[in-house]
Amino acid sequence: MTWRKPSWWTHLLLALQAPVTNISRALATFLGQDASEDQDGTKLVESVAALRFARDRRLNEVHRLLQSNQRIRVTLPRDQQTELEPGGPEMTAQHQNRSFSSFPSDWRQSTRLFLQVQRVLALPLARGMYTLASIAPSLTEVLPIPVLCLVGRVPPRNHSVYLDPEKVTANLIDWPSFHNGAAAGLRVASGKLHRTWIVYNRPEKLNFVHAGFLFGLGLNGHLSSLAPRDFYWYLHQKHEATSVGVLLGAATAQRGSMDIGISKMLCLHIQALLPPNFTEVDVSSQVQTAAVLGLGFLYQGTAHRLMTEMLLSEMGRKPTDRAMDREGYSLAAGNCFASSKN
Numbered sequence: 001m002t003w004r005k006p007s008w009w010t011h012l013l014l015a016l017q018a019p020v021t022n023i024s025r026a027l028a029t030f031l032g033q034d035a036s037e038d039q040d041g042t043k044l045v046e047s048v049a050a051l052r053f054a055r056d057r058r059l060n061e062v063h064r065l066l067q068s069n070q071r072i073r074v075t076l077p078r079d080q081q082t083e084l085e086p087g088g089p090e091m092t093a094q095h096q097n098r099s100f101s102s103f104p105s106d107w108r109q110s111t112r113l114f115l116q117v118q119r120v121l122a123l124p125l126a127r128g129m130y131t132l133a134s135i136a137p138s139l140t141e142v143l144p145i146p147v148l149c150l151v152g153r154v155p156p157r158n159h160s161v162y163l164d165p166e167k168v169t170a171n172l173i174d175w176p177s178f179h180n181g182a183a184a185g186l187r188v189a190s191g192k193l194h195r196t197w198i199v200y201n202r203p204e205k206l207n208f209v210h211a212g213f214l215f216g217l218g219l220n221g222h223l224s225s226l227a228p229r230d231f232y233w234y235l236h237q238k239h240e241a242t243s244v245g246v247l248l249g250a251a252t253a254q255r256g257s258m259d260i261g262i263s264k265m266l267c268l269h270i271q272a273l274l275p276p277n278f279t280e281v282d283v284s285s286q287v288q289t290a291a292v293l294g295l296g297f298l299y300q301g302t303a304h305r306l307m308t309e310m311l312l313s314e315m316g317r318k319p320t321d322r323a324m325d326r327e328g329y330s331l332a333a334g335n336c337f338a339s340s341k342n
Contacts, residue, residue: 039144041131041187042066066130067146068123068180072116074109074152074161109161113152117163120148121176128183133220136189139197145184145209148176178212178241185216193222195230206237211245218249226250231265243269244290251294256301263298266291272314285325289332296336303341311337 038044042063049059137143150168152161198217203210214234217223223246234246247269250262267273269283269291283291292314299307314333 039069040066040127040146040183041134042127045131045134062130066123066127068120068127068148069146071149071151071153071158071160072113072120074113074116074154076108076112106161109152109154110164113161114163114167116152117150120150121173124148124176124179124183128179128186128216131183131187133186133189135187136191137197139194139200142201143184143188143213145181145213148173148180174208174241177208178215178245181209181212181214181245182216182219183212185213185222186219188217188220188222190220190222193217193225195225195227198222198226199230206234206239206242208241211239211241213245214242215245215249218245218251218253221253223249223253228261235265240284240286243287247287247290247294248297251297255297256299258299258302258304263295266294266298270295270310272310285329289325289329292329292336293332296332296339299336299340301340308337308340311340 046059046063049056053059150163150173153159154161198214201210201213214223231246231250234242247266251266254262268281269287271281271283271288274281292311295307295311311333315330315337317330
């Protein structure tokens, strides 16, 4: 009997018979690629789909579009003569009467890069939907999170182009980094996840990426594995984004359960639910808004009378000196009031 090379279907059956945590590695080995290189998880989804739909190339294009850790291709048409808006933020006093093509090449490339960077910062939202529940991580490995590359390249020499430092502000990259971490957290499939793995993924210094990662894990129900001391440690660091991610993630993980422990944790961050003689706590408006929104998830569909009356009163409270934050707080209270009804 002559030996025959196993078919791709045999390799697939062997991969499916392996433990769930090893499926991604088995598929990556079969396809001849290193799983560690696929930091965002889009290549794994594409590879698994190729086993069934080998001739469909649409997912290849999706994988290319959702990559955020590669330098951004920046090109300018040769005949571009578009005028910038007079008095606009990209115009300076000495450039008011000049066409776009008459500006220095580096300035035009940096301006074009700034427009394309805004597209890159929106990619984590789509990547979170595309790679939803696609992996079961190994307990001995840290889940890789791709970076948001804000550097451009100009063909054909592919030299690097950088943004104007004045445009790279915290408002530009902080919350997109939060969404980037949330997209990585959403990759973890639903199921029992040990708290030691979540703690193992904790960075040395808390940041927006890890805050979003905690929120993504909570959306898939994994933060229910954390102990009360873990929540206390995160909140005690007084990192605003981390507090937002923990409060929302813990509430969504226990959605509709009216869990007493999570309810107390959320109520401590809402001034309307604190006793009159309670020591005043300095809580930022964003954390208060997240706590109110978390109550809506925790009491979803329960028609709890105390929470319903509180949310109704918070919607009608007069705005304070911070009117913009007040609008977001009222909007969160209104959404929670609607979700708490049967």
